Every structure is written in C-alpha cells, then in structure tokens.
Amino acid sequence: MDKFIVSARKYRPQTFDTVVGQGHITTTLKNAIKNQQLAHAFLFCGPRGVGKTTCARILAKTINCERATPEGEACNECHSCQSFNDGISMNIHELDAASNNSVDDIRTLVEQVRFAPQAGRYKVYIIDEVHMLSSSAFNAFLKTLEEPPPYAIFILATTEKHKILPTILSRCQIFDFKRITPNDTVEHLQDICKKEEINAEKAALHLIAQKSEGCMRDALSIMDKIVSFTNGVVSYHNTLEHLNILDADYYFKLMLCMQQQDLGGAMLLYDDIDRKGFEGDMVLNGFAEFLRNLLVCKDEKVANLLQVVESFKDRYIATSKQVSVAYLISALNILNETELNYKGARNKRLHVELALIKLTYLQQAVDLASGSDGLSKKKLIDEAKPVAFRNLNPIVESKTGKSPAGAAQKPGGDTAPPTAQPKPTGNQEAKLIIETKEAGNAQRPVAQQPATTGQPSTLPKVPPVGATNQPKPETTVGKVGSLNSIKKQFIGKPIESAGAAIPLSEMRLHEAWQQFAQQLKDNKNPANQSFLMANLIIKDHQNFEVQTNNNLEQKFIEGERRILSEYLQQVFNNRQLMFVITVSESAVLILEPTEKPATLKEKYQHIIDHYPLVKELRDRLKLEVDN
Structure with missing residues (x-):
C-alpha cells in the first residue's frame, strides 16, 4: 500500500508557471532571473496558503539550476534540481522563525552565511514566519541583511507584515501576494480531480472555493476530506452536508415568503x-x-x-x-x-x-x-396663500385741512358728513364691542389691529377683502354672521365660574398626599417612602411646606415636583397652590453609646483583682504586660 500524501503537498507547484493566481509575482521573478537583476533580500507577504513559501522554494531552485530555460524556469533535470526535489540540496536552508526566534539562532545563521556554496552559485536562506523574531534578533540580523556576501540571498516570508521592523522592510524587495480568486481555485481543483479520477461536480467545487476564502491549501484540504467522506464522489449536496453550509435554496424560499408577506411560511x-x-x-x-x-x-x-x-x-x-x-x-x-x-x-x-x-x-x-400608495412619511406643506389685507378707504381732507371723524367717502370723492350715532348702553354696548372686534380681527392682519382701550369702538365697519370702494348701505348689527348670531344667545347671561378653589385643610391635604404616595407605590417608584416620611405644614390658604428628614428624601420629592404640583392643583381646584420642600433642622442622627473594648492592662488588672496569685506568678517569672 502506497503512503498517502495530501493534495497540498502532492500537487505543490514546482515551477513558476504552475503557481496559481500570482502571475504578477511570478512574472517579475522570472524576468529578474533572465536579466540577472536579483536582489539580495526578498520579503514575501500575504494571506496564508497563497504560495509564499512555494514561490521562495521555486526561486531558490531556479537560480541554482544549471540549465535554466529561456523563459526563466528550472529544468528539473540537472543535478541541482534533482537534489532540490529530493530534499538534499546543501544550498537551500529553511528556518522556522516561530520556533527559532532568539538572538542565538540568528547568530548561528549569520555564521553559516560566511561559508561559500560548494556547488551551485547561490546559498538561499528561507526564513518563514519572520514576524515572530524578537526585536533583538531583528537587530542582530540587520547588518548581514543589508550587506550580505554576493552568493547569499535571503527570502523572508510572513503573514503579518506590520509586525516587522521598518529597518528590515527598507532592506528588502517586497512582494505582496493576493488571495486566490474562486475561479482560479475551481480550475485548479478540476485539474487535480482529473488526475486523481475523482467525480466532482463544478457546483461542489464552487462551494469549496468559497469556503476556503482564497486559500489554496485550505481548498485542497477540504477536498481531501470530502473525497474521504463520500468515497470519491464530490457532489453538491454531500459538500453542503460536510461543510455545514445552508443551501441557497432556503434563502430563495425565505425571500419568496417575505415578498408575499407570508409570516407563517417564513416561521415554518x-x-x-x-x-x-x-x-x-x-x-x-x-x-x-x-x-x-x-x-x-x-x-x-x-x-x-x-x-x-x-x-x-x-x-x-x-x-x-x-x-x-x-x-x-x-x-x-x-x-x-x-x-x-x-x-x-x-x-x-x-x-x-x-x-x-x-x-x-x-x-x-x-x-x-x-409614497407608492398615495401616502408619504414626510409632511406635505400646503401651498402659500396671500395674506388677507383690508381695503382702506382714502381719507379726503376738508377745507380746514382735517378729515372729520366718522366721515365716509362719496363716489365723487367728496366727504360725507358724519352721521350722529346714538351712544349704546348696557348690553348693546357689550354687543357692539364684540361684533366690532370680530369684524376687524377677521379682515386685517395682526400688526394692524388696534389696541384694546376698554372704550367702545366708534370706527366704521371695514368692507371684506376684495370688495370695491363703492359705499354700501349701513347694515344693522344683527346681520354680521352666523357666529355673531350664536353669541346673541349668551349676551346678557351671567358667565358661569369654573368653580371655587377648595381651601387647604390638614385632613384633606394629608389625604391627597397619601393618595399620591399610593400611586407612586403602585408604579414601583422608590420615591414613595420619602413621601410617607415627609411632614406637611400649612402656611396659608394656598401655600404649604414639605419638611423632609434629609437631603436624599428632599431630592426624591423634588424629582416628582411637577407631577405632584399638577395633581394637588387639580384636587384643590387652585392653580395658585404652591409648596416648598425643606430639610428639617431637628432631624439629627442620634448615635447609641457603645462600650469601649478593654485594653490588655485593664484585663490584667481585672484578673489579679480576682486571683492575686497571678500577680505573684508574674513577678517570679519576670513577665511584662503588653500595652
């Protein structure tokens, strides 16, 4: 049985052309190799699993290749390439800075740099996770990094560029690696599936690419797990189940329920x-x-x-x-x-x-x-309307140079003599005042209304807005309008009062005070206790004093002053009812006397008073009593 090798190692790129998604970096490195313009220090930075260490190894392999291609790639056939592929090359040194981050480790590395390569042209030092080096190690590495021997090349790799000292960054040629796009990841996974004869759906590979978030190593690891889980068949539904991803079909169904405002369907x-x-x-x-x-x-x-x-x-x-x-x-x-x-x-x-x-x-x-339904959240503003001004009759001077009061203009421009008006008395005077004010206020702006002097107005009636200057026959007071006709019904009738104020009494005040405190208690207001502890003192028929025991109770009652004032004014039907809140001067905290603990000498004296032999024993042993 062959030993299993994970896809991330088995299909690791060996040339620049096989690196996925980093064309801007591989092209630059190949051109530098062809033109022999290699820097002495490189810094490869970027997210995890995007090819930083891989590109560093390919670069180290290519610059020592004995028969490099015209495109700047390694031949993979010479002795140097073969030794590199087998992991026995003496010209490439890898250092894990995460576990070798001390000053002694860097000094050991610097001592090795002094020795020239036995075979090949360059000795390449790859320091991975270089941001883990301590500040002392960075400082010990500075001089060598700035002026290394001509055969030494340093390649630093890190995922956290911001943790590296600026003095190190200024001595390196920096290459920023980017995340691998989902399309590039899918294409690379498809090539591997063809070589491994794995039946994989493209939709499943898209899910893997999205889950990896631009990290090729994670994508290959996920695919290896799914292949083991599904026995060589990578389907869309198996991938959803293995990666614990919710199918997008659920979101489409949720969206449909929300468009139809189907709350029950969305909840189910x-x-x-x-x-x-x-x-x-x-x-x-x-x-x-x-x-x-x-x-x-x-x-x-x-x-x-x-x-x-x-x-x-x-x-x-x-x-x-x-x-x-x-x-x-x-x-x-x-x-x-x-x-x-x-x-x-x-x-x-x-x-x-x-x-x-x-x-x-x-x-x-x-x-x-x-506003699709004719409604709008914003308040609509009515169109501006012109202000209704009175049409004033022109005043024509008489032969004496003054216009007589109460004179009216004739159509020909002459001034008509004022007519004698009988002086109204009683209800007629009040009626005339009301109707004159009504007619004047309705047909003139506020700035032109005359001030009330308490005397009946003798000004003539003003014609309505838009009327011509033609004189009109005098009309009686009873034809002013429907509003005045309603007022006629109440002229001469006594005005009903709003109710007499209830005088303050100790019993009624305490009763209202207790009711207000009970409302606070029902509302779980902590000020309730302060109201119950307060003392009420009536000063006069509309003033009283609230005495509290301390400042804390005073603040609690002050917090409810506005609501309390409105409540009491409504209970006593008196808008002039006032009260003040004070702290009682007699409320002094009385401290209970406490016994003072006895000292050691007092305890000793009490003992020898009852047991004299204790004093004799002390004298014989020459003991002393502590203070």
Missing part, C-alpha cells in the same frame, strides 16, 4: 432550518450575503462581484428584478443590527424570529416611505 421555514442544527447567527449572516448578492445583480457594472454557484446565477438575477433597492438596503440594515445584538440576546431563537417578522412586513414601510 426557519423552524426547519433550526432543526437541522444551524445556528441563528449563521442564518443571519447567510441571508445578509444572499441579499448582498441580489443587490449586486441590480447593476450590470458590478455583476462580476457575484461569486455564487453557476447554476444559481440566473435565479439570482430573476429574483433581484422583483425586489426594490430600498427594500434590500433596509433589510441589510435590519440583519446587520440583529447580528450585532445576537450574542447579547437571551432567547436567541426569538431574536432571529423578530428579525424575520420585521423583514416580512418591511415592504409596507418601504411603500409608505416612497
């Missing part, structure tokens, strides 16, 4: 998902990604950002046409807020169900905001 669907063992935060995150894909499908310019299984692309595009952008953005906000608060929720299932309820009826809120 989530119950089915929950029974399969999927956590609520996974459902929220997956549905948010689903809505993001629908939003991407809305614009053809960003359609290439849609990274889903090929068989679902048409379904995504068709669903996106049925959903508005406003709904998608609002739904993403709800899901994001729900996912952030998921960990703090006690009932996590209810937390997710509440989000589903909001999403189910979200379309109504979107329609209301957009």
Whole structure:
C-alpha cells in the first residue's frame, strides 16, 4: 500500500508557471532571473496558503539550476534540481522563525552565511514566519541583511507584515501576494480531480472555493476530506452536508415568503432550518450575503462581484428584478443590527424570529416611505396663500385741512358728513364691542389691529377683502354672521365660574398626599417612602411646606415636583397652590453609646483583682504586660 500524501503537498507547484493566481509575482521573478537583476533580500507577504513559501522554494531552485530555460524556469533535470526535489540540496536552508526566534539562532545563521556554496552559485536562506523574531534578533540580523556576501540571498516570508521592523522592510524587495480568486481555485481543483479520477461536480467545487476564502491549501484540504467522506464522489449536496453550509435554496424560499408577506411560511421555514442544527447567527449572516448578492445583480457594472454557484446565477438575477433597492438596503440594515445584538440576546431563537417578522412586513414601510400608495412619511406643506389685507378707504381732507371723524367717502370723492350715532348702553354696548372686534380681527392682519382701550369702538365697519370702494348701505348689527348670531344667545347671561378653589385643610391635604404616595407605590417608584416620611405644614390658604428628614428624601420629592404640583392643583381646584420642600433642622442622627473594648492592662488588672496569685506568678517569672 502506497503512503498517502495530501493534495497540498502532492500537487505543490514546482515551477513558476504552475503557481496559481500570482502571475504578477511570478512574472517579475522570472524576468529578474533572465536579466540577472536579483536582489539580495526578498520579503514575501500575504494571506496564508497563497504560495509564499512555494514561490521562495521555486526561486531558490531556479537560480541554482544549471540549465535554466529561456523563459526563466528550472529544468528539473540537472543535478541541482534533482537534489532540490529530493530534499538534499546543501544550498537551500529553511528556518522556522516561530520556533527559532532568539538572538542565538540568528547568530548561528549569520555564521553559516560566511561559508561559500560548494556547488551551485547561490546559498538561499528561507526564513518563514519572520514576524515572530524578537526585536533583538531583528537587530542582530540587520547588518548581514543589508550587506550580505554576493552568493547569499535571503527570502523572508510572513503573514503579518506590520509586525516587522521598518529597518528590515527598507532592506528588502517586497512582494505582496493576493488571495486566490474562486475561479482560479475551481480550475485548479478540476485539474487535480482529473488526475486523481475523482467525480466532482463544478457546483461542489464552487462551494469549496468559497469556503476556503482564497486559500489554496485550505481548498485542497477540504477536498481531501470530502473525497474521504463520500468515497470519491464530490457532489453538491454531500459538500453542503460536510461543510455545514445552508443551501441557497432556503434563502430563495425565505425571500419568496417575505415578498408575499407570508409570516407563517417564513416561521415554518426557519423552524426547519433550526432543526437541522444551524445556528441563528449563521442564518443571519447567510441571508445578509444572499441579499448582498441580489443587490449586486441590480447593476450590470458590478455583476462580476457575484461569486455564487453557476447554476444559481440566473435565479439570482430573476429574483433581484422583483425586489426594490430600498427594500434590500433596509433589510441589510435590519440583519446587520440583529447580528450585532445576537450574542447579547437571551432567547436567541426569538431574536432571529423578530428579525424575520420585521423583514416580512418591511415592504409596507418601504411603500409608505416612497409614497407608492398615495401616502408619504414626510409632511406635505400646503401651498402659500396671500395674506388677507383690508381695503382702506382714502381719507379726503376738508377745507380746514382735517378729515372729520366718522366721515365716509362719496363716489365723487367728496366727504360725507358724519352721521350722529346714538351712544349704546348696557348690553348693546357689550354687543357692539364684540361684533366690532370680530369684524376687524377677521379682515386685517395682526400688526394692524388696534389696541384694546376698554372704550367702545366708534370706527366704521371695514368692507371684506376684495370688495370695491363703492359705499354700501349701513347694515344693522344683527346681520354680521352666523357666529355673531350664536353669541346673541349668551349676551346678557351671567358667565358661569369654573368653580371655587377648595381651601387647604390638614385632613384633606394629608389625604391627597397619601393618595399620591399610593400611586407612586403602585408604579414601583422608590420615591414613595420619602413621601410617607415627609411632614406637611400649612402656611396659608394656598401655600404649604414639605419638611423632609434629609437631603436624599428632599431630592426624591423634588424629582416628582411637577407631577405632584399638577395633581394637588387639580384636587384643590387652585392653580395658585404652591409648596416648598425643606430639610428639617431637628432631624439629627442620634448615635447609641457603645462600650469601649478593654485594653490588655485593664484585663490584667481585672484578673489579679480576682486571683492575686497571678500577680505573684508574674513577678517570679519576670513577665511584662503588653500595652
């Protein structure tokens, strides 16, 4: 039985052309080798599993190849290439900085650099996870890294570039590796499946590529597990089950329920998902990604950002046409807020169900905001209307230079002599004042209304807005309007008072005070106890004093002052009722006297008073009593 080798090692690239997804780096390295412009130090940085160490080994192998191709690739046939493939090359040294990060390890490396290679042109030192080196080790490595021998080349690899000292970065040629795209990962997995004769569906490989998140090593490890799990058949459903991924078909069904506002269907669907063992935060995150894909499908310019299984692309595009952008953005906000608060929720299932309820009826809120049903969230402003000003009659001066009071203009421009008006008395005077004010206020702006002087107005009636300057026959007071006709019914009748104020009494005040305290107690308000402990002192018929025992009780009552004042004013039918809250000066804390503990000398004196022999024993032994 042959020894099993995982795909990540078995199919590790041996030449630059076989490196997946890093063409910008492999092309640069090949050109540098062909033009003999190699730097003395390289820094390969990027995410895990994207080919940093692999490219470092290929570079070390290629620069020592005896018969390199014109394209800058190793021949894989010479002695140097064969020894490298067998792992016995003396010109390549790999150091794991995670376990060899001390100053002594770097000093040992520096001492080895002094020796020239026995075979080949270069000695290559590959230091993996270089960010794990200590600051002292970095400083010990600086001089050698800056001016190494002409035959020494250093290749540093790291996943955390920000942890490396700037003095190291300035001495290296930096290459940034990028994540491998899902399409490149799928193509590479298909090539391996053909070589291994594995029956794999492309949709399943897409899921593996999405799960790996741009890491080829993870993708190969996942595929090896699924092949072992399914006995050589990599199908879409088996991959979903093995990777514990919720099928996108569930999200399409959820979206359909929300479009139809079918809350029952959405709740039953989530119950089915929950029974399969999927956590609520996974459902929220997956549905948010689903809505993001629908939003991407809305614009053809960003359609290439849609990274889903090929068989679902048409379904995504068709669903996106049925959903508005406003709904998608609002739904993403709800899901994001729900996912952030998921960990703090006690009932996590209810937390997710509440989000589903909001999403189910979200379309109504979107329609209301957009005004599709004739409604709008914003308040509509009525059209501006012109201000109604009075039409004033022009005043014509008389021969004496003044216009007589009460004169009216004739059509010919002459001034008519004022007519004698009998002075109204009694109810007629009040009636005339009311009607004159009504007519004047309705037909003039506020700035032109005359101030009330308490005297009956003798101004003539003002014609309504839009009327001509033609004189009108005098009308009686009874023809002013329907509002005045209603007022006629109440002229001369006594005005009913709002009710007399109830005088303050100690019994009634305490009764109202206790009722208010009971309301606070029913509402579980902690101020209730302060109200019960307070003392009420009546000052006069509309003022009283509230005495408290301490500042804390005073603050509690002050916090309820507004509500208490309104309550008492309503009970006593007196809007002038006032009260003050003070702290009683007689409320002094009385401390109970406590006994002082006896000292050691006092205890000793008490003992020898009852037992004199104890003193004799002390004197014989020459003992002393502690203070």
